[in-house]
Amino acid sequence: MAARTPPGQTRRQVLRFMRERLIAGRPPTVREVQEAFKFRSVQSAREHLEILVEEGKLTKEPGVSRGYRLPGPPLTPPFAPVPLLGQVQAGALTEAIEDPDGGYIGVQSAGSGDELFALKVTGESMIDAGILPGDVVIVRCQPTADSGDIVVALVDGEATVKLLKKSRRRVELHPANPAFEPIVPAAGDLSLLGKVIEVRRYLEK
Amino acid sequence: MAARTPPGQTRRQVLRFMRERLIAGRPPTVREVQEAFKFRSVQSAREHLEILVEEGKLTKEPGVSRGYRLPGPPLTPPFAPVPLLGQVQAGALTEAIEDPDGGYIGVQSAGSGDELFALKVTGESMIDAGILPGDVVIVRCQPTADSGDIVVALVDGEATVKLLKKSRRRVELHPANPAFEPIVPAAGDLSLLGKVIEVRRYLEK
């Protein structure tokens, strides 16, 4: 028999194991839990899991394999790998997404079918909106956006982050920095890549 | 027999179905694919899946249930679920981490053994450092930090985000906003929770 552990200790580690696997999109079987914790009986793993379900820390679909889930309907964070792009040239967006320079980062996407990409910000034009050079913005591809949204648009063949302002029949791209001038594209000449839905700043490494 | 569809058409829809499920963290069984497409034979589903694997659109782990995966770009693990805390009271950090109010968010942490938590920022004291109210900071628990680091410390029983400045024998917590005053804790009386390693801002929902 394996060493007896203090009450609740092993269970907490089981919960952590489950969360890691579920968040990574690879729900384990009961026997995989067994092996991960070197139990000599399947039942040991199953008991921990069932208790976690009773405690509300996990949920499960009975009878289905790999059926344990993270609870709390909205809080289950599915992870999508999102391509991190470098410089984006006009028209080359699709290819850039297919074969990203910067690799991929993990994002919790609300809409499951959303087309997302990430972009590293250069320049200080959005500094008053709390977007600094080096920050990464996560963008949902969409052809239109509302006034007040922070968007990514192609200007002179380069992707830039700006605040979208709509007035009457005109569309303007405003920087959030008094040192920069607004951009007013010719009517119907705005190529909008998408809307910024998240900003990230990595302070280490 | 179900209606015969043009070559490749059904397969493309199968791939879409698989992507949705896999991104949602719920890999389907072959039979679930069968039902989703109203095939009357398991094998029909399996053939589509195997061909998708041959084409490189999917990968699979043979013999394991729900073993189909999205190929290529690795979700570079370590991918850790990090507890998102609300208000943190003095001393209650450990319990707050165990049972977080705000659920969990996913973070790619460099050090795998790191103890991390996330905190929702209130107040505007760090606005000049690009940290706005409502932003989420991801914190690595550590008892010390370097001068210039952005840290989370307990001040008057509340967790606050500040810039750490060390001079001689004194430690100061500076806001990044001229409207706020620096905090100078009594010598040895600084309870540092950890260092901010990432800042996130969610612009939707």
Next chain:
DNA sequence: TTGCATACCATACAAATGTCTGGTAATCAA
């Protein structure tokens, strides 16, 4: 025609996996 490929079906088998029944040992409180 013949041959080949694709899309789908029917049925079976074996492996993976969830579930159950009963047991041992340690800890704690009445």
Next chain:
DNA sequence: TTGATTACCAGACATTTGTATGGTATGCAA
């Protein structure tokens, strides 16, 4: 002590699920 609770084990069984083998029908090209 007794009883209750917790942590773990052993072995079995039943369902779910991956896999294989062979068949039907349609379209296309030589």
